[in-house]
Amino acid sequence: MPTFISSIGSLAVPAPHVEPIDILLATYNGAAFLRPQIESLLAQDYLSFRILVSDDGSTDDTLAILSAYAQRFPDRLVLVPSPLSGRGALRNFEHLMTVCLAQGRARWFAFADQDDVWLPDKLSRSAACMQTLESNGGADLPCLVHTDLCVVDATQRVVHPSMVRYEGLNPAAATRESLLSVNEVTGCTVLGNQRLLELALPLPPAAIMHDWWCAVIAGSGRRAFIPHATVYYRQHGANQIGARDRGVWARGRRLVLDGPGVWRRVRELGAQTWHQAVALGQRLCERGLDRTYVDDYLRWRCRSRLAQASAYRRYYAGPQLDRLTRWLLWRGFDAQPPSRRYP
The missing domain is CATH 3.90.550.10 (Spore Coat Polysaccharide Biosynthesis Protein SpsA; Chain A)
Known part of the structure; x- marks a missing residue:
């Protein structure tokens, strides 16, 4: 374990x-x-x-x-x-x-x-x-x-x-x-x-x-x-990935200045995390390791928002606004059940 x-x-x-x-x-x-x-x-x-x-x-x-x-x-x-x-x-x-x-x-x-x-x-x-x-x-x-x-x-x-x-x-x-x-x-x-x-x-x-x-x-x-x-x-202008102030005022300012861009990036990250989780399940399967928790996560991502509501805090960490945003915008990206995704 x-x-x-x-x-x-x-x-x-x-x-x-x-x-x-x-x-x-x-x-x-x-x-x-x-x-x-x-x-x-x-x-x-x-x-x-x-x-x-x-x-x-x-x-x-x-x-x-x-x-x-x-x-x-x-x-x-x-x-x-x-x-x-x-x-x-x-x-x-x-x-x-x-x-x-x-x-x-x-x-x-x-x-x-x-x-x-x-x-x-x-x-x-x-x-x-x-x-x-x-x-x-x-x-x-x-x-x-x-x-x-x-x-x-x-x-x-x-x-x-x-x-x-x-x-x-x-x-x-x-x-x-x-x-x-x-x-x-x-x-x-x-x-x-x-x-x-x-x-x-x-x-x-x-x-x-x-x-x-x-x-x-x-x-x-x-x-x-x-x-x-x-x-x-x-932290400087050329950073590929940088630290961000996630306070309410800083986040509100980003939404005002670049609302469509923020929503687009959140949706893109939803797709990326989905595909990375699928790849993780495949890797664990190839190496003979337990992938059950990954399968459970992928199934949960495919459920309705109402069905997800009771467990979204388990999967979505961070500030409450971040959690709610993921819950609203992230979905599953593959209808194929986890049991058929791996060899």
Whole structure:
């Protein structure tokens, strides 16, 4: 049975520096903020790690910066050749995940974004938590640790000390069912184990993002949230995915300025979450794992709104307005029953 540990603040102490970790850093035109991030990775108080970097065809100084660091720290930073460029963040991270798994050097892996800054104890806190998750047979299960973040602006001025509170989320209470609809796992805080990589790869076409896919895969194992910011999450104009204030006034302003766009994006996300859940059910079936909770979710999505009313809080996490919006706009997107969807 999967285990979900709501929060592990008491375990946020340095772990023994013995288990090797691969930090997976995907880059693309990130020269403006790349140096501070690499410096923060190199300054980790957890000593057994290396940084695997895959670039997606940058046209700025990103490659020059990476090459300089690779020459200075050849045992720490490794440039991973990429067969194609312009694939986007999801496929760039998938490439790094594939290399990490194929090499088999690291027991654990961590995602890193090019424009953030890690606090020095980021890895050690997560590693201590991962050791607990993997104890008592957990190493044979997909395990994932994630943390809170401190939201900062382009100049690293603090916007909000907690991204979780800023966005009105509650990852400590998230379940494998609610994660099918709402991603409360921020990729740049993730530490995962080898079993998670094995089950997550290859990423299916329906995967919305690499971190969300890993989060739902971890539903078959163990996941823990550390309610402590370990990353300065840099919010700037070039972010592909950014933190958003989900307060009533901020949300009302977005609806006034871009109402049709907001409704369109909500509907699109409804379709994306549906197809990702179908892909998850297929993956679990292929690997001989229990998919019952995914089938139940898909059946529930196909029910009438009235029939859904009693259980929508179970599947739709987040602020109440978000929950109601999904309940009103999201539907099933495939009339085929779950029992016929898988081989």
